[in-house]
Amino acid sequence: xxxxxxxxxxxxxxxxxxxxxxxxxxxxxxxxxxxxxxxxxxxxxxxxxxxxxxxxxxxxxxxxxxxxxxxxxxxxxxxxxxxxxxxxxxxxxxxxxxxxxxxxxxxxxxxxxxxxxxxxxxxxxxxxxxxxxxxxxxxxxxxxxxxxxxxxxxxxxxxxxxxxxxxxxxxxxxxxxxxxxxxxxxxxxxxxxxxxxxxxxxxxxxxxxxxxxxxxxxxxxxxxxxxxxxxxxxxxxxxxxxxxxxxxxxxxxxxxxxxxxxxxxxxxxxxx
Amino acid sequence: xxxxxxxxxxxxxxxxxxxxxxxxxxxxxxxxxxxxxxxxxxxxxxxxxxxxxxxxxxxxxxxxxxxxxxxxxxxxxxxxxxxxxxxxxxxxxxxxxxxxxxxxxxxxxxxxxxxxxxxxxxxxxxxxxxxxxxxxxxxxxxxxxxxxxxxxxxxxxxxxxxxxxxxxxxxxxxxxxxxxxxxxxxxxxxxxxxxxxxxxxxxxxxxxxxxxxxxxxxxxxxxxxxxxxxxxxxxxxxxxxxxxxxxxxxxxxxxxxxxxxxxxxxxxxxx
Numbered sequence: 001x002x003x004x005x006x007x008x009x010x011x012x013x014x015x016x017x018x019x020x021x022x023x024x025x026x027x028x029x030x031x032x033x034x035x036x037x038x039x040x041x042x043x044x045x046x047x048x049x050x051x052x053x054x055x056x057x058x059x060x061x062x063x064x065x066x067x068x069x070x071x072x073x074x075x076x077x078x079x080x081x082x083x084x085x086x087x088x089x090x091x092x093x094x095x096x097x098x099x100x101x102x103x104x105x106x107x108x109x110x111x112x113x114x115x116x117x118x119x120x121x122x123x124x125x126x127x128x129x130x131x132x133x134x135x136x137x138x139x140x141x142x143x144x145x146x147x148x149x150x151x152x153x154x155x156x157x158x159x160x161x162x163x164x165x166x167x168x169x170x171x172x173x174x175x176x177x178x179x180x181x182x183x184x185x186x187x188x189x190x191x192x193x194x195x196x197x198x199x200x201x202x203x204x205x206x207x208x209x210x211x212x213x214x215x216x217x218x219x220x221x222x223x224x225x226x227x228x229x230x231x232x233x234x235x236x237x238x239x240x241x242x243x244x245x246x247x248x249x250x251x252x253x254x255x256x257x258x259x260x261x262x263x264x265x266x267x268x269x270x271x272x
Numbered sequence: 273x274x275x276x277x278x279x280x281x282x283x284x285x286x287x288x289x290x291x292x293x294x295x296x297x298x299x300x301x302x303x304x305x306x307x308x309x310x311x312x313x314x315x316x317x318x319x320x321x322x323x324x325x326x327x328x329x330x331x332x333x334x335x336x337x338x339x340x341x342x343x344x345x346x347x348x349x350x351x352x353x354x355x356x357x358x359x360x361x362x363x364x365x366x367x368x369x370x371x372x373x374x375x376x377x378x379x380x381x382x383x384x385x386x387x388x389x390x391x392x393x394x395x396x397x398x399x400x401x402x403x404x405x406x407x408x409x410x411x412x413x414x415x416x417x418x419x420x421x422x423x424x425x426x427x428x429x430x431x432x433x434x435x436x437x438x439x440x441x442x443x444x445x446x447x448x449x450x451x452x453x454x455x456x457x458x459x460x461x462x463x464x465x466x467x468x469x470x471x472x473x474x475x476x477x478x479x480x481x482x483x484x485x486x487x488x489x490x491x492x493x494x495x496x497x498x499x500x501x502x503x504x505x506x507x508x509x510x511x512x513x514x515x516x517x518x519x520x521x522x523x524x525x526x527x528x529x530x531x532x533x534x535x536x537x538x539x540x541x542x543x
Binding site for chain 1 (some may be wrong): 334365367371376385387388389417419
């Protein structure tokens with residue numbers, strides 16, 4: 001046991017490097033194999049473009065694609081902000097009054113379990129396109145925020161709640177100094193899920209909308225390129241969407257870590 | 273019914289009561305009789321231990337005194353300063369767990385009762401520093417709870433209970449989860465604090481040795497629903513110190529208290 005302890009403690013740095021390096025190696029190997037197969041077999045780009053072709057398309061079509069990326073990101077951001085504020089506000093409302101919770105919670109669940117792709121065409125009939133797309137992103141993303149925040153607000157330590165009662169804390173004081181900080185890790189977890197889901201909601205709605213024009217998002221570009229058999233551009237747009245998702249997740253995970261690092265178990269190293 | 277006794281006449285004199293329970297019972301919603309009927313009178317400045325088997329309702333009694341729960345019948349009277357605006361400021365409560373806010377520093381945790389009571393920041397800071405110094409944690413004000421040992425967390429909890437300068441300190445098995453050496457040290461620190469500050473202390477424990485070492489009076493309770501089985505005075509040379517722990521008088525008292533406690537465990541399987 002004693003001999004093992006330092007042995008397991010030491011390679012943590014190397015292990016961390018490996019965890020970073022290994023996926024990169026796999027990625028590079030995959031790309032190389034892909035490129036090789038396309039070149040050796042002479043597969044035409046409208047069937048399967050080589051990675052190099054996709055990369056060139058990305059550069060060549062950057063003016064169009066970057067515009068679309070911006071549109072999609074903006075939609076995602078709007079949906080995310082609406083879902084975060086709406087989810088947290090609704091959870092706070094539920095927490096203040098059981099009656100409100102009992103009355104509204106079933107509908108939140110219904111909204112969550114109904115596939116958004118099926119709601120989107122209806123929304124597009126009744127709402128302006130840009131609004132409809134944001135609403136779709138909101139619908140997909142708000143439920144995890146709502147349920148996580150509710151869970152967090154209900155997980156307050158019973159003795160701490162007793163302590164606040166003992167010192168005559170008012171409802172706003174209890175909310176601000178006890179319930180919200182206690183719920184914070186749960187809320188941040190909900191936001192992390194909501195970030196990715198807003199992007200999915202935005203993409204689904206864009207595809208359902210399918211309208212051309214200067215303000216069209218990446219998902220529209222994918223659909224449009226599909227009709228035109230511009231497969232390299234489809235891949236390039238897909239790549240951008242995927243990168244956007246990774247960046248959104250990374251940013252939210254970083255924010256969560258920075259906010260919680262001083263006290264919450266999830267943000268602490270194993271040894272401390 | 274909870275009555276607050278604010279008449280100056282009742283406060284006067286050395287034998288004035290800090291806490292009195294009359295015919296208090298507590299039944300939970302599921303019909304379980306947790307407590308009583310219980311009659312208990314605690315004088316001002318007294319150190320009383322409530323000793324009994326697990327689940328005998330001693331923690332419930334403490335929660336009733338603190339006003340965290342209402343009795344099913346009987347009256348709970350707690351003496352307070354006159355002109356005290358909000359409930360609870362006359363009472364400090366230490367839970368079995370440190371019950372600290374993990375997201376706040378030690379200083380913020382100790383400041384909590386003052387913040388909730390609307391005490392100005394500058395005054396609060398001085399009082400928080402004094403409370404931390406009284407439990408020997410002046411150097412750890414900016415640490416977070418997770419950075420502290422179990423004993424230090426308990427000290428923070430104690431400092432928080434003391435920061436409002438309460439008349440009555442209610443302690444619910446505060447040292448039960450600590451190792452013996454830490455517990456002994458905290459026992460001594462608590463005795464020193466009690467001697468200096470002259471607060472009324474009601475200390476719930478299931479340790480015969482701890483109750484005898486600390487208190488002037490040991491109130492032994494029966495199994496659920498908890499009633500008073502015996503009320504024993506512990507008299508020795510004050511101030512008490514480590515020597516008392518190894519004295520003949522101490523083991524004598526421990527034997528007596530154990531004997532009084534034995535019927536509470538009869539009929540219960542030891543496993």
